[in-house]
Amino acid sequence: MYTQALNSSDGDDRGVEDVARASQFQARIDADERIEPNDWMPAAYRKTLTRQISQHAHSEIVGMLPEGNWITRAPSLRRKAALLAKVQDECGHGLYLYAAAETLGTSREELVDAMLSGKAKYSSIFNYPTLTWADIGTIGWLVDGAAIMNQIPLCRCSYGPYARAMIRVCKEESFHQRQGFEIMVTLCRGTAEQKAMAQNALDRWWWPVLMMFGPPDQVSQHSDTSTKWKIKRFSNDELRQKFIDATVPQAEFLGLTIPDPGMKQNENGNWVHSPIDWDEFKQVLAGNGPCNRDRLAARRKAHEEGAWVREAAMAYAEKRKSRQLAQAAE
């Protein structure tokens, strides 16, 4: 799952290397052609996509942690299997996306190192804790729901490998979203304690989920270039609105209250939310969310403790190769 908030471009196309090629490139994009790895592309386009795709991959991998937190405590064997499969899907998305990013010329190792060093960002939503089982339902319902809003348009992204990855990822995400909603339905039809658990999870996740779409349009930077390159097809506010309008009836169906007493429907039927606390967003982005440190520490620990295993695999592969060479020479 990913975040619209990170869909921004790394600079503009002024100072482009080759004006003639750049205009050909833009003409191809305008004609809705797909750009493939060996095609010429402006350096800023490559840079933007490398960052965006790798951040998307990091988000999938870090996103395994909050949900992985409940695999060993899932309340039934069916839920346990579904959750384990879901977290495994996320890992698969991560691998798939790193491969897509590698087509732009940066290795997975470099990209992962940038995440582990804290240099590269991942979706801020994963810096919130999963405190109860209802959080697992809420993440599926809302976090995956918000990610889908961002990712469906990415299936038509101008960069071929990313667009194709998104088609597969979206299929799995929409399955996860339905699974999450089904957990919520079960909780809301359950005991009073379960329903309270569901409401509490919604209360905690609602505002961070709205922040997943990124800053309001009037303050978000660079989106013009990304839009021109057909990497970003909808604005942050457009997608946020779409998400809220889709979610309000679902919350009503569940009998849950969205924690925004000031939210009103306008004459067009859109639900207008109260102001979002962008200071909280900035703090989490700056590393001060409730789980930023825990998430990075967990990824670093896995990486460091796995080093001897990866070294062993490399050493064995080398030994095997030299034995085969020696045999062939005999």
Added chain:
Amino acid sequence: MAVANIEVSETPLVLYALRRADDALILGHRLSEWCGHAPAMEEDMALANMGLDLLGQARELYTYAAKVEGRGNDEDKFAYLRDVRQYRNLLLVEQPNGDFARTMVRQFFYAAFADLYWRAMMASSDPTFAAIAAKSEKESAYHLRHSSEWIVRLGDGTEESHRRAQNAIDDLWAYTGEMFAVDDGERGLIDAGIAIDPATLKSRWLKTVTGIVNEATLALPKSDWMQQGGRVGSHSEHLGHLLSELQSLQRTFPGATW
């Protein structure tokens, strides 16, 4: 309010199914503990995959045990509402993950057995067991291949990986004997053609294990002392902690549906 343990009528057939179900659930649970923390993303995928296979086997076996027992128990009651003394799994599968070498050695010892076991069980006169065996055999074959490859890589990799793999073999070896033990109830099922005699698998198991261990430049311990007890509920201290985590929601919210 505490939730009471269920009562189980452990007829030989129910007990037989529960023992294999518990093996699969506990080992699957242990593998699922790695999810998000494995040494490489490819291993996150593989360990989750094997965990899911085992979880699937456990569910089928519990469901069958419930059907044979006919007392209204089901897969979740068996998994979530029995305490440590009621669990019937091998001591091997409840051993903690430790480092990656320990997890792989545990997996290798078990998969080398399960691969032979499920293949033989495909000939069970009990059609449900035969069907579960046909599916599980394919899965076990992959688990064996995956873990064998790692034993060789780790044993014949670096000094450190060799040391860790050898330690794991030394520590876990004493838990392998229990896989081949048979009690009177199981003897009856073997005679009836429902179960197979695991003793008949031992020499082939040892051959597979020795072959891989030798290829990995590792060695099996000389000691033939084997720990027993899991099959009758005398477990290591580790299982209680696993169950307290696994069962926490069901125990905290009595009677809730999830």
